[in-house]
Amino acid sequence: MSRRVSDVMTRGSRALPLDATLYDAARIMRDEGIGDVLVTLDGRLCGLVTDRDIVVRGVAERRDARHTPLGEVCSADLVTIGPDDDLDTAARLMREQAVRRLPVVDDEQRPLGIVSLGDLARAGGVDPGVLSGISQAPPNL
Template structure:
């Protein structure tokens, strides 16, 4: 799990999430309302729901483009639960929230690849490679 994920409020402008993703080399930002998880915006969301729709990144809020139907796990859930949910729900990122839905982390497909009990495989190597930007 990546601890202390990047979080922005629902009303933050789209360009702010894009800047964080660029500066930190990440592909997602969790979206909150009153400190509680309410969405997830990915680099793909920015392209598909923002750029391709010709939205103004300075005036479009994260609430307008983020995914709101989220699958989450708790901090005490095990890796098997996270992997099963990711597979069954076909998601690549799984926010980790406490009992009050405050974000405490995020599990990505890359995190799962790095914990492979058989040693680093092809997926792990790809996930650990530095971004090509």
């Protein structure tokens, strides 16, 4: 039987509303030792902001972290996955989309967690060549 995303995903991923600031996201990342925060609108996933987004789209663009809303810097064109999808589907999506993490959402697009490349590697059962190909893909901006 194939393992499901819900078996390996990180649950309880942090989320902030679209109008929260870069400063809010950066503090959560620092305090919790994480590199990404889900962005929501009315409880539904609408974006993802990473520590890299804060640096490249925020700091390097001289944006004021205390006043810049996440909506101005987060990635909004997300590829998501459901908790009942199998790990091979997650690996395929990561490879095809050149992403290292996938938000896990329910049928109404409410965030449930995140499955990362590291989660797949630790789970085993996914072709290591596929994982290597994902990790070598250039990051998307």
